[in-house]
Amino acid sequence: MKMKRNKIIQIILILSSLFFFTRVVSADAAKLTAVQVKRSSQETVVKLILSDSVKIATKKLQKPDRLLIYLGQTQLVILTKEQDFSDGPLSRISLESYIDNPPVARVSLFFRNMESYQIRPSGHFILIYVRSRRNSALNHSSKVLKVEEYPSPVLDVPGKISMNYHDAEIPNVLRLLSVQNHVNIIAGSDVTGKVTVSLRNVSLREALDTILKANGYNYIVQGNVILVKKTNQDLPGEMVTKVFRLKYVDANNLKNTLEPLKSEKGSIEVFDTFFRKSQNEKQAKPGQMARTKQSSSSKSHSSVLIVSDRPEKVRQITQLITQLDVAVPQIMIESKLVEMSPINEDKLGIDWDKTIKSTLLWQQLLPGGEKQSYSALMPDLKSGQWTLGRLSASEFKVVLDFLRKHTDSKLISNPRITTMDNEEAVISVGTTFPIPQINRGLAGQGDIVTFNYKDVDIKLRVTPHVSENRKIIMWVNPIIEEVTGEVTVDLNRAPITSKRSVSTIVSVKDGETIVIGGMIKNNTVTTTSKVFLLGDIPLVGSFFRHQTKEKKQSDLMIFITPHIVEENQ
Numbered sequence: 001m002k003m004k005r006n007k008i009i010q011i012i013l014i015l016s017s018l019f020f021f022t023r024v025v026s027a028d029a030a031k032l033t034a035v036q037v038k039r040s041s042q043e044t045v046v047k048l049i050l051s052d053s054v055k056i057a058t059k060k061l062q063k064p065d066r067l068l069i070y071l072g073q074t075q076l077v078i079l080t081k082e083q084d085f086s087d088g089p090l091s092r093i094s095l096e097s098y099i100d101n102p103p104v105a106r107v108s109l110f111f112r113n114m115e116s117y118q119i120r121p122s123g124h125f126i127l128i129y130v131r132s133r134r135n136s137a138l139n140h141s142s143k144v145l146k147v148e149e150y151p152s153p154v155l156d157v158p159g160k161i162s163m164n165y166h167d168a169e170i171p172n173v174l175r176l177l178s179v180q181n182h183v184n185i186i187a188g189s190d191v192t193g194k195v196t197v198s199l200r201n202v203s204l205r206e207a208l209d210t211i212l213k214a215n216g217y218n219y220i221v222q223g224n225v226i227l228v229k230k231t232n233q234d235l236p237g238e239m240v241t242k243v244f245r246l247k248y249v250d251a252n253n254l255k256n257t258l259e260p261l262k263s264e265k266g267s268i269e270v271f272d273t274f275f276r277k278s279q280n281e282k283q284a285k286p287g288q289m290a291r292t293k294q295s296s297s298s299k300s301h302s303s304v305l306i307v308s309d310r311p312e313k314v315r316q317i318t319q320l321i322t323q324l325d326v327a328v329p330q331i332m333i334e335s336k337l338v339e340m341s342p343i344n345e346d347k348l349g350i351d352w353d354k355t356i357k358s359t360l361l362w363q364q365l366l367p368g369g370e371k372q373s374y375s376a377l378m379p380d381l382k383s384g385q386w387t388l389g390r391l392s393a394s395e396f397k398v399v400l401d402f403l404r405k406h407t408d409s410k411l412i413s414n415p416r417i418t419t420m421d422n423e424e425a426v427i428s429v430g431t432t433f434p435i436p437q438i439n440r441g442l443a444g445q446g447d448i449v450t451f452n453y454k455d456v457d458i459k460l461r462v463t464p465h466v467s468e469n470r471k472i473i474m475w476v477n478p479i480i481e482e483v484t485g486e487v488t489v490d491l492n493r494a495p496i497t498s499k500r501s502v503s504t505i506v507s508v509k510d511g512e513t514i515v516i517g518g519m520i521k522n523n524t525v526t527t528t529s530k531v532f533l534l535g536d537i538p539l540v541g542s543f544f545r546h547q548t549k550e551k552k553q554s555d556l557m558i559f560i561t562p563h564i565v566e567e568n569q
Contacts, residue, residue, distance in 0.1 A: 048126040187228040266309030340409035430457030
């Protein structure tokens, strides 16, 4: 009972000293990363490798002979917790996380016979020397057993290096760095020459960079080994970086294709560059009327790809990039926006069947799987729905001639834009309205008038794609916004707008024209007739004037003609 009480008191004292230490050290716990064992018939040396120096406490027990080592503020990161030895004085090593908070690790060394022991802490190493009572048979007189190592950065060893040598052989200097910092450095037979070096308080990484790169050598890290090589020599597993400046394909799209080819440690990054949106617009200034504006833009484009990987992987990626980064077609998109009003007020729109023979563009997939075709060439004047048609070059000329003769047509805009294959182009034509805001002055100060601006646009978004048979497949999205009225609140006026849009995919040949119609707008036209001079007399002039209000309709037609731009153009 007394012996058991003494053991309990000893353990409490050991833990108390460790707890006191954890209160005064940094909150970051050290890590037990590896255990190395060197055995002989008379002595066993156990080396504990940690990420930082720690406070230790020991306890020797008998039956069986064992040595318990407590490591304060230490986390156990080794996966293998036990290791048995079939011969020699050391029979087993056991590792365990003794306490979680604060973290305390315990190393238990079991011996067949133990006479004495000695512990020598040295920085982030702890050396344990154990003497045996008698000789024990051992198959290998000297052996190093590495239980397991935690994958920590080899170059980030603690401590600083100072050295001063004149005409020293480079292999000897590397050997000295390896011994002093307990790292594995391998240099081939081609690493020769002498170096004069004088360094003070530098890290291992800085020392290697200075000594090797100044003499035409380089190094790479593979696991826990530092390989020294010539600068222009490739080694398996070495990481290299290559920058690709793409001419045609987008780097973001190409990155998704190349990702499966890279290794686990490789990386593929995109350096983003952008093309500015080109535009030509005039906006209203305070006190001016609204101005029309036109603009066109295309999507942003990234053209620089940065690949870091092993040399063989970079070569594979280079070959694939060479095959994919080829010239892609460019498409010039020409559009005409025509607003027309009928000469005969009873008819609006174009009777396509009586003028030209157009081609049906779209179909609807029925629930049973069959396709139902719809005639989109005759606009429904009562509902004013969208209509689509496809015209050849000759038919397009016939339509324009028909509009000039049979309608009161007006060309609103005729923009052109060139874009890459599968890249969106945006054409915008509209008006910018200034909206005044009156802020009442205080304490006799005058009113302050500020202006906000609202864009009312006819916007056309087109994404073309050239197929193998040189047909152009286009995603077309016209968006029509127009002013329908005005609202006034506290002398602040703002326009009321309506917006209509449709999205569709069409297929045309090079030079054919897509026509979109059916965008009918109702306008109220006020006509004033008066008697000459008498109608302008104030007050009584209204008796000599006559006003009539008439509702008229107009149709906005959008013509889209794509052209494939040849490389020699």
